[in-house]
Amino acid sequence: MKYFEAIGKYFLMIREVFSRPTKWGIMKNLILKEVDDLIYGSLGILIFISFFVGGVVAIQTALNMDSPLLPKYLVGFATRQSVILEFAPTFISIIMAGKVGSYITSSIGTMRVTEQIDALEVMGVNALNYLVFPKITAMLLYPFIISISMFLGILGGWTASVLGGFSTSAEFIDGLQIDFKPFHVFYAFAKTVVFAFILATIPSFHGFYMKGGALEVGKASTTSFVWTSVVIIIINYIITQMLLG
Amino acid sequence: MIFVENLHKSFDGSPVLNGISTSFEKGKTNLIIGQSGSGKTVFLKCLLGLFTPDEGNIIYNGEAYAEMDDVKKRDLRQDMGMVFQGSALFDSMTVEENVMFPLKMFTNNPISEMQERVDFVLERVNLVDAHHKFPSEISGGMQKRVAIARAIVNNPKYLFCDEPNSGLDPKTAIVIDNLVQEITQEYDITTVINTHDMNSVMEIGQKIVFLKDGYKAWEGSNKEIFKTDNEAVTNFVYSSELFKKVRQMYIEERN
Numbered sequence: 216m217k218y219f220e221a222i223g224k225y226f227l228m229i230r231e232v233f234s235r236p237t238k239w240g241i242m243k244n245l246i247l248k249e250v251d252d253l254i255y256g257s258l259g260i261l262i263f264i265s266f267f268v269g270g271v272v273a274i275q276t277a278l279n280m281d282s283p284l285l286p287k288y289l290v291g292f293a294t295r296q297s298v299i300l301e302f303a304p305t306f307i308s309i310i311m312a313g314k315v316g317s318y319i320t321s322s323i324g325t326m327r328v329t330e331q332i333d334a335l336e337v338m339g340v341n342a343l344n345y346l347v348f349p350k351i352t353a354m355l356l357y358p359f360i361i362s363i364s365m366f367l368g369i370l371g372g373w374t375a376s377v378l379g380g381f382s383t384s385a386e387f388i389d390g391l392q393i394d395f396k397p398f399h400v401f402y403a404f405a406k407t408v409v410f411a412f413i414l415a416t417i418p419s420f421h422g423f424y425m426k427g428g429a430l431e432v433g434k435a436s437t438t439s440f441v442w443t444s445v446v447i448i449i450i451n452y453i454i455t456q457m458l459l460g
Numbered sequence: 461m462i463f464v465e466n467l468h469k470s471f472d473g474s475p476v477l478n479g480i481s482t483s484f485e486k487g488k489t490n491l492i493i494g495q496s497g498s499g500k501t502v503f504l505k506c507l508l509g510l511f512t513p514d515e516g517n518i519i520y521n522g523e524a525y526a527e528m529d530d531v532k533k534r535d536l537r538q539d540m541g542m543v544f545q546g547s548a549l550f551d552s553m554t555v556e557e558n559v560m561f562p563l564k565m566f567t568n569n570p571i572s573e574m575q576e577r578v579d580f581v582l583e584r585v586n587l588v589d590a591h592h593k594f595p596s597e598i599s600g601g602m603q604k605r606v607a608i609a610r611a612i613v614n615n616p617k618y619l620f621c622d623e624p625n626s627g628l629d630p631k632t633a634i635v636i637d638n639l640v641q642e643i644t645q646e647y648d649i650t651t652v653i654n655t656h657d658m659n660s661v662m663e664i665g666q667k668i669v670f671l672k673d674g675y676k677a678w679e680g681s682n683k684e685i686f687k688t689d690n691e692a693v694t695n696f697v698y699s700s701e702l703f704k705k706v707r708q709m710y711i712e713e714r715n
């Protein structure tokens with residue numbers, strides 16, 4: 216019952232986010248600031264993780280191909296498939312649920328407990344539009360950084376297999392091109408867009424409607440991370456079933 | 461003028477306000493006093509429309525808040541200024557940006573005009589050299605003054621202050637009280653102030669509403685509060701030795 220109530224409240228929140236817009240002159244700056252915090256600020260960790268996990272995927276694939284009958288290009292093929300289909304869109308989104316998500320929940324939650332949100336509302340500002348809309352808009356750039364992650368994941372895989380002698384550069388690149396289905400890329404970006412929306416809104420929901428003080432802000436961030444990840448995993452399953460199943 | 465009729469508010473079944481009726485006058489500093497936890501903040505937030513009352517009416521300028529449509533409510537909001545208990549300054553903005561925020565949000569004035577107005581109100585609250593500091597870089601008393609400046613920058617008709625001088629030393633507290641009273645009279649604002657500070661009651665209590673256990677236990681002015689025999693009021697007012705002596709002297713004088 217409690218969950219249904221929360222889900223209803225979440226959708227009411229979304230409706231409010233898109234109503235009564237804030238002046239464009241002010242909104243523009245809010246969006247730029249969020250792009251800086253949410254997108255640009257996430258690049259470092261995204262680059263680091265993508266490159267190394269891509270490398271590990273390649274090494275694992277190579278080590279698990281015992282049979283000499285299996286062609287060497289499979290390393291490149293498997294790396295491409297896992298990075299594009301799951302690692303970059305889903306795995307990175309879970310990490311972003313921790314990074315971006317807890318940042319959003321704690322910043323909005325702090326505004327709630329220090330009555331800054333009340334202050335906005337007293338002035339007649341639509342606080343949800345003011346706080347959440349710029350985050351959703353900034354996250355429109357999320358697919359862009361996920362494509363960076365895809366590229367770096369594959370680059371990491373290439374580096375690891377060439378350096379480790381698992382396959383030659385030519386074999387790896389062959390593998391990257393084999394049986395390439397553009398629809399897979401569409402599938403990956405379709406879910407990235409949905410995840411971007413989830414990453415901006417669920418943490419906002421937990422921050423905006425929290426009660427209590429500083430201690431509860433910390434708790435809300437944790438809860439927000441758990442729920443954002445759970446929803447991403449479930450939506451991932453549904454989209455995969457719908458588009459590929 | 462603000463009229464309040466039979467205001468009820470409870471949270472999860474436990475009542476906080478049990479039917480309060482009173483009125484707040486224009487151009488006067490109206491005080492709501494009562495112990496910590498007596499419901500002052502909840503009452504003020506009901507007046508502001510941040511909480512929806514369970515029952516009862518709040519009437520602004522002849523019109524019940526609950527019956528206004530969204531546009532009217534929004535217009536009314538823009539005539540309100542609020543100083544929160546913890547100042548509630550936007551901590552990502554400088555002092556100047558905080559004060560300018562309502563102007564940027566709701567007026568289309570040229571930036572030079574807004575700047576002029578911001579400089580004027582900051583000077584009015586005696587803050588002249590903090591324009592570019594962040595709230596975390598100034599003292600509590602200064603934060604309160606910034607909050608007052610932000611609340612009055614858009615020429616409100618109604619000013620609400622939740623314990624504007626809590627956590628301040630007595631001298632700064634009196635400065636803030638006087639500031640609020642001066643502004644109220646100067647611009648003919650309807651001001652409602654929550655407090656449990658007896659100095660404020662004596663200094664600026666033109667009208668006082670005393671809350672106890674969610675009821676209005678007494679109302680009157682600062683001149684009357686020392687004469688009343690209402691037990692709840694005397695227990696509250698004379699809880700300090702100093703005020704007990706003041707009352708003693710007053711009674712001796714009268715005899």
Ligand SMILES: Nc1ncnc2c1ncn2[C@@H]1O[C@H](COP(=O)(O)OP(=O)(O)OP(=O)(O)O)[C@@H](O)[C@H]1O
Binds near residue numbers: 497656
């Ligand atoms: N949002 C809320 N949800 C549930 N209960 C609340 C809420 N806000 C206030 N209360 C309860 O209402 C009662 C009155 O609180 P309120 O904050 O109005 O007191 P106050 O008179 O302002 O006290 P103080 O002088 O300490 O600020 C308290 O018992 C509090 O627990």
Ligand SMILES: [Mg+2]
Binds near residue numbers: 500501545
């Ligand atoms: Mg209070």
